Amino acid sequence: MASWTGITAVTAYSPVLLSQAGYSAIKQNGLAGGLNTIGIVGTIISAHIVDRLGRRKCLIWGAFGLFVVNLVAAALYEASRGNAALATSIAPAAVTMLFLFNLIYASTWGTVAFLIPTEIFPPEMRAQGNGFGVSGWALGVGWTVLINPIMFAHLESRTYFLFAGLNLLWMPIIFFFYPETKDRSLESIDAMFSSPTPFYRDMEKAYAAGADVLAMRGMQHAEMKSAMQADDE
Numbered sequence: 001m002a003s004w005t006g007i008t009a010v011t012a013y014s015p016v017l018l019s020q021a022g023y024s025a026i027k028q029n030g031l032a033g034g035l036n037t038i039g040i041v042g043t044i045i046s047a048h049i050v051d052r053l054g055r056r057k058c059l060i061w062g063a064f065g066l067f068v069v070n071l072v073a074a075a076l077y078e079a080s081r082g083n084a085a086l087a088t089s090i091a092p093a094a095v096t097m098l099f100l101f102n103l104i105y106a107s108t109w110g111t112v113a114f115l116i117p118t119e120i121f122p123p124e125m126r127a128q129g130n131g132f133g134v135s136g137w138a139l140g141v142g143w144t145v146l147i148n149p150i151m152f153a154h155l156e157s158r159t160y161f162l163f164a165g166l167n168l169l170w171m172p173i174i175f176f177f178y179p180e181t182k183d184r185s186l187e188s189i190d191a192m193f194s195s196p197t198p199f200y201r202d203m204e205k206a207y208a209a210g211a212d213v214l215a216m217r218g219m220q221h222a223e224m225k226s227a228m229q230a231d232d233e
Helices: 005-013 015-021 025-053 055-082 086-105 107-122 123-177 189-195 200-210 213-232
Strands: none
Touching: 005 025, 005 086, 005 123, 025 055, 025 086, 025 107, 055 086, 055 107, 055 123, 086 107, 107 123, 107 189, 123 200, 189 200
16 A cells, blocks of 8 residues: 555656656656655654654554645646646746655555554564565565556556546545554453454454453562462562
8 A cells, every 4th residue: 555655656767757757857856856865854753743643643644645736746647738838937836846746655554564563563573563564565565666657558647547546546545454552552452353343443442352461471470479478588
């Protein structure tokens, strides 16, 4: 899902897009470097919001932001296709959308998509879960990078309308099926997956019923320690 937000089209395909916007080779390289660098700023923002907003909100609002940016970028490119004389004046706005896209993606999907696989797997499988997440990301990136030239060859800038629609699709999927791990111990997250269905609402009910496993273990450990001290006395 993260790869199909449109991120590979912005990063790997950005030199072609900038060339179509009419920028010289030097400006293309400079802007392409800026597009990759702004992700650092987004990552810093993510570090400050991911534990305040939660994983689900970051993904949902991130998908909405990427939907808007893709839609505006597609509309701008479409306008320049209809009137070549507008291409020069529209180019800065289109490039701004590319920068906004990278900023929003790095602030939300770019970090949370890697964070969730490390949190939802049980402790004995956490390393494998992280490996599955990275492998899925790599396959998604490889697939979309290969498909992007084909899509742009046939759809041209209308490809951004496709990415905009996909981001809208991700929002209800996250809302109904993605768990929330914010402010929850890694041990207690297992309780969510005792739910009979994969829906978020039922996972929350299962978590509430299972309580915080780590807290319970902590209480048991404290009681055992007190009992041992009492026996020693």
